[in-house]
Amino acid sequence: MAVEGAGQSGSGFDAVLRRNRLQAKLTQEELAARAAIGVRTVRDLERGRASRPQRTTVELLAAALGLSGAERDAFLAAARGQSADEPLPTTSFLQIPPATELIGRDDDVAELVARLTAPDGPRGVTLVGIAGVGKTSLAVVVSHRVAEAYPGGVAGIVITDGASIGEILGSIAAAFAVGHPDDLVGRFAGRAGLLFVDAVERSPDATTEMLTRLLDRIPTLRFLATGRHPVGLPAERVWPLAPLVAPPVETPDTLAAVEAYPAVGLFLERLGRVRRTQVEPDEIAPLATLVRRLGGLPLAIELAAARGRVLTIPEILDRYGDRLLDLDRPGTGSVSLRDAVAASYRLLNPGEQRALRLLAMFRYRWSLALAEQMTDGAQTDGADIVHLLDRLLELGLLSVRGSRTVRFRLLEFVRDYAAERAAAEGELTEARRRHALVLADLAQQIAPDLIGVRLAEAAGRLDDVSGDLGTALAFAAGEDPHTALRLAAALPRWWRFRGRDVSGRQWLRRLLDDPRTADADPATRAWAKVGLAQLALEHGAGAEEIGSAIAAVAEFERLGSVGGQLAAHTQLAGLFMTIGGYDEARRHGMAALALARRENKIRDMAVAENNLTWHEIREGDLAAARRRLAAVDDLASQCGEERLRALAMANLAEVARLDGKADEAERLGRGVMPELERVGDPNHRRRLRATIGLALAELGRVDEALEVLELLRLPEELPPDGPAAVVEAAIALRQGEQKHAAECFARAAEAYDGAHDKRDVVEALVGFIVSTPDQQERAAARRRLRDLCEAGGITLLPREQERLAAAG
Helix, strand or coil: CCCECCCCCCCCHHHHHHHHHHHCCCCHHHHHHHHCCCHHHHHHHHCCCCCCCCHHHHHHHHHHCCCCHHHHHHHHHHHCCCCCCCCCCCCCCCECCCCCCCCCCHHHHHHHHHHHHCCCCCCEEEEECCCCCCHHHHHHHHHHHCHHHCCCCEEEEECCCCCCHHHHHHHHHHHCCCCCHHHHHHHHCCCCEEEEEECHHHCHHHHHHHHHHHHHHCCCEEEEEEECCCCCCCCEEEEECCCCCCCCCCCCCCHHHHCCCHHHHHHHHHHHHHCCCCCCHHHHHHHHHHHHHCCCCHHHHHHHHHHHHCCCHHHHHHHHCCCHHHCCCCCCCCCCHHHHHHHHHHCCCHHHHHHHHHHCCCCCCECHHHHHHHHCCCCCCCCCHHHHHHHHHHCCCEEECCCCCCCEEECHHHHHHHHHHHHHCCCHHHHHHHHHHHHHHHHHHHHHHHCCCCHHHHHHHHHHCHHHHHHHHHHHHHHCHHHHHHHHHCCHHHHHHCCCHHHHHHHHHHHHHCHHHCCCCHHHHHHHHHHHHHHHHHCCCHHHHHHHHHHHHHHHHHHCCHHHHHHHHHHHHHHHHHCCCHHHHHHHHHHHHHHHHHCCCHHHHHHHHHHHHHHHHHCCCHHHHHHHHHHHHHHHHHCCCHHHHHHHHHHHHHHHHHCCCHHHHHHHHHHHHHHHHHHCCHHHHHHHHHHHHHHHHHCCCHHHHHHHHHHHCCCCCCCCCHHHHHHHHHHHHHCCCHHHHHHHHHHHHHHHCCCCCHHHHHHHHHHHHHHCCCHHHHHHHHHHHHHHHHHHCCCCCHHHHHHHHHHC
16 A cells, blocks of 8 residues: 555554554555564554454564654553553544644744634645655644644545555545545535645655645645645645754853754753763753754754764764764664755756755855856756755755845755765866855955945955855865965955954965966966065064065056055055165155045045054154044045044044043044944054053053953963053053063063064153163163164154153
8 A cells, every 4th residue: 555544533552553653654564564564464453453462463563663661661551452641632533643742843833823724824735845854743733733723624644655646535535534535525514624645745746636636626625735845736835844943153152052942952852862961061062063063954963862872962073073964873764864865856857956066065154146156057957046046945955044145055964965966976176166266256356345435344245255265265275276366365355354364374375386376367466465465564574575565566567557556555665664664665655645646546545644644653743643644534534434534543542642642542542442343453453452551551540451451461372462561561650560560561562573663662662761670771771772763763752752861
């Protein structure tokens, strides 16, 4: 028999056997084969013709059904004529398994119940999704919840492979307790009834024809179906069933926080069935990571939790985290994770399968546009991308979260399976190359917005795909270095904005030195050299990349690229400062300002004015510095460049502090800090904090200065830096702790040494001279200060001269 109905109603062993068989999703033939008994014996038992079976037969059936513990005891008791623990509901002809408690499906249940009980609701609803997502369990619960709304009865059947229309109709007739399918019309007699059809994909054409006939003949009949794809009827409403929600990465590593998510709740419930001990504190973070890797799929969660009988949660993650498809339940005949994905994959046509294999190259979330680029012209049978994504979602292969542009993601085990198929088809390398090209195009498209008012937004767009950027860069560096260079050349401003200057510089140096990129696009190589200089300058290695920036200027001049020249001159202005070439630094700064004025590039004029401010400070002309910063503020306002305005205000706070106006410095610094935290890079924010902390110490507001110092402190394993040391020194000096102040000033001078701003070293040396009681140390520091000022063309400010004179 290809299709199994529920048979006659009853509450004895016939009902218990039937209920357990349906829960195991077995046909009578399959159960008989497992138990090594005749199929007729199973049929007779379910029809109530043998109410007191032999004990050996019952034990064979219990073993074949995988029953143990209380479930096995109840099964054996029912066979002896005792009452079962879970009798069928009393609703007439409700011949489906008893409802079980669901985790994380409250919203689905509520909405489905509302639709199936509404007078104007759909004639049918089909739950679709990948095997193991919980379609059948949800449908069973919903069937029980809506039973009272169907006086004509609720009954269920399970479709098996190759079932004919006649066989299906015969089982439905048996489920509703009538002798022949033709009697179904009279059976309902105008009363509402609900038919639950499980696993429609096993015989899709016959199921579609069967439902079409019944819905036409019985106007009061509705259906609730489950399958890996819809039935395909006009009256059908499709309900894609998504996996359970897992805790996001930012969730705190506490049991209370993670167990609020349904995926964790299900794992813990299933884990509790195989081990008695509670989750240990060191298992919580691995638990959250594991259920995220499992994609929230109930089947995967149950298979993983079953390993908890032997393994701890960290061991499960370590053993299966990178090979989720290997999760199965050996020896039970149940579906494995690999089987579940493969079954849905086979439902796709060849073009859709090809598209899925390409999309599997994205390791994280992606957008509609990226998917379209990835599959465009890739022999995917010309499938419309929207239709394709809808199809993948319908089959439960795709996750869609939120309303952001980058919201699509393949479940991890689906991605792993599709990547395996790509390798088997011999297309994995080409697919990865296509992925790298798509990411390089995206980075180049976003790169221009990393300058100006859209910087934060542009950086956020790159943040959304940061994982895939790294994957693409790593692959292309080995297999397609031209694409890798194009990608890396577009990222320096993002790397700098996110504090990744060291690793970014390493990528650029490696790619520029690669002989395979010698014939790359000249403009790309020039931009890569500018980025190299910019990132090196950020972590104090700018002197090493002056040659790269000079070469870039020459190349941009040859290409006639004004934007490139401006960027290169700006970098050179900073680079020459690191080696004491202050006249060259000013020359490049003035060249950038002149070029910007000639081309009427307002933002670049503002950048140049801001950079030239340092030279005014170096020469002790604070009034000129204020004028330049006022120009920066005006120009930045004209072009809507809030980040430049914030930097100008931060620099103005520093000028005020150097001018002895601590109140103004503290007020300006605190006022601009929120904006700089929003749009500035880490070094700018750190420098401004130091300005505020020094101003507070000078004003005698030591407690507030100490709060700033705590924000500046670095982890103990990192070397000390200038900002924290100089603020600590200023606080110690204010508290009369001369020796401690001298130690901190010395540490600050050492940390600042080698950076491009020698004024910082000068200030630290002045502080050391006025605080150290050692005459020899003081004399040595004075000599060093004099040499530094002469070499850097630095003029001591009046207040610094006064402090040195007072120190003697």
